[in-house]
Ligand code: AMP
Ligand code: MN
């Protein structure tokens with residue numbers, strides 16, 4: 001697919017209302033599909049612009065772009081970085097990042113080391129509960145060198161019959177205060193936002209209503225994120241708290257002069273969470289693809 005006169009493809013993007021999904025996962029972290037399979041599935045489901053945003057790694061982006069080029073699908077290079085804010089584990093998506101950025105590469109390397117140390121510790125704790133070789137078996141289900149999250153562990157636990165659903169495995173083993181919970185030591189929000197900016201990307205506060213924060217704290221989070229240099233917040237996702245949520249988030253975005261993003265946070269098929277779900281942004285919001293930094297890789 002050719003995308004307009006310039007390399008960015010912005011002409012096409014601005015001319016037609018496309019179906020965007022700007023938050024998704026592959027086997028490079030805790031998604032169930034390879035980047036190639038994910039891009040093909042997104043196309044089948046009617047997505048026109050897909051951002052691959054794996055946890056703390058951009059390793060799957062090259063494969064996603066190669067597939068996008070061959071089957072005619074717009075792909076955005078992305079990542080979802082983990083940080084700590086007032087001890088809360090907050091996720092910042094970076095859109096249109098340069099995966100070759102030295103700052104981003106350094107950060108990905110240190111996040112990978114932290115994730116591996118934590119994943120081994122989670123594995124040891126699960127061994128004590130009778131899950132032999134939990135770390136090795138969990139790793140074997142993802143791509144070689146993948147960024148292992150608690151999502152990978154929940155999938156492994158379901159596969160060995162430890163729970164009927166991933167959610168139930170969080171309730172029993174992986175959630176905060178449960179036997180296999182290991183506190184992460186992610187960097188602070190400012191470090192993460194600045195690294196995305198250094199990589200030429202657009203920092204996007206992911207799923208603001210999914211951190212279990214009270215409204216007052218969500219507003220503080222958005223304000224702090226903006227002060228760090230954040231540029232957009234996700235206002236629509238496949239998992240909606242309530243039908244008014246996206247309108248409230250759009251108002252908050254406008255108040256803080258932030259752009260609006262949308263993404264399913266797809267890992268694998270679930271009734272409430274699918275690729276191709278309607279993720280339209282309220283008219284009052286300014287979509288993140290209007291940013292001059294927004295770039296399609298193909
Ligand atoms: P981590 O970054 O290692 O703490 O893992 C976070 C990932 O675990 C998220 O991206 C989700 O994929 C998954 N996750 C977190 N909480 C739950 C839950 N309650 N049920 C199912 N998956 C979850
Ligand atoms: Mn995940």
Ligand code: MN
Nearest residue numbers: 080091206207
């Ligand atoms: Mn997330």
Ligand code: MN
Nearest residue numbers: 023025080265
């Ligand atoms: Mn995600």
